[in-house]
Amino acid sequence: MNCRVEPAQPEDLPAIAELVAAVGGDLEDLLAEQFLVGRADSTSRGKIVGCGRLKPYPGFCELASLAVDGEWRNSGVGRSLVAELVTWYEGPIYLICEDDVVDFFRRFGFVLIPMSGMLSGLQSKWQRYVAQLGHINIMRRYAD
Numbered sequence: 452m453n454c455r456v457e458p459a460q461p462e463d464l465p466a467i468a469e470l471v472a473a474v475g476g477d478l479e480d481l482l483a484e485q486f487l488v489g490r491a492d493s494t495s496r497g498k499i500v501g502c503g504r505l506k507p508y509p510g511f512c513e514l515a516s517l518a519v520d521g522e523w524r525n526s527g528v529g530r531s532l533v534a535e536l537v538t539w540y541e542g543p544i545y546l547i548c549e550d551d552v553v554d555f556f557r558r559f560g561f562v563l564i565p566m567s568g569m570l571s572g573l574q575s576k577w578q579r580y581v582a583q584l585g586h587i588n589i590m591r592r593y594a595d
């Protein structure tokens with residue numbers, strides 16, 4: 452299955468919202484310029500089968516709203532998205548994730564950090580997920 456990773460366009464936002472909602476991801480303030488999408492078929496009209504974004508905060512970025520269509524998982528879409536997103540910012544990148552994807556993110560240099568390393572900008576999101584799920588991880592990556 453072929454998939455091309457490229458910057459999102461504003462008209463992609465409904466498809467992005469659908470993908471992110473399907474995995475219970477971050478739907479706040481969806482801005483096309485923060486997103487990369489994985490598009491099937493290598494055509495400009497190809498279906499969006501994956502997405503992810505880099506959200507800027509003062510002094511760091513957050514990798515968020517990463518989602519791959521169920522039928523396209525394990526095809527390298529998630530890897531392509533993350534590998535490119537981490538090149539967009541040279542400072543520290545944080546993310547909040549469930550246990551089942553910690554090892555996926557370790558592949559890209561993210562490491563688990565203790566809650567004492569939590570940034571105030573991510574506190575409210577972290578608390579929201581903890582309230583929903585009981586536990587959530589925070590990971591950080593420094594540029595190579």
Ligand SMILES: CC(C)(COP(=O)(O)OP(=O)(O)OC[C@H]1O[C@@H](n2cnc3c(N)ncnc32)[C@H](O)[C@@H]1OP(=O)(O)O)[C@@H](O)C(=O)NCCC(=O)NCCS
Pocket residue numbers: 474476514515516517518519520523524525526527528529530531546547548549551552553554555558
């Ligand atoms: C996590 C997710 C984005 C991975 O996307 P994907 O396209 O299936 O992943 P890829 O096919 O690019 O996988 C790349 C590598 O990571 C591995 N991998 C995939 N999911 C993994 C996981 N959950 N844990 C550990 N390794 C994983 C693959 O086996 C592959 O290994 P390889 O290079 O040895 O072949 C996808 O499963 C998903 O959308 N999950 C639900 C949403 C989610 O949890 N998002 C993250 C919230 S921040």
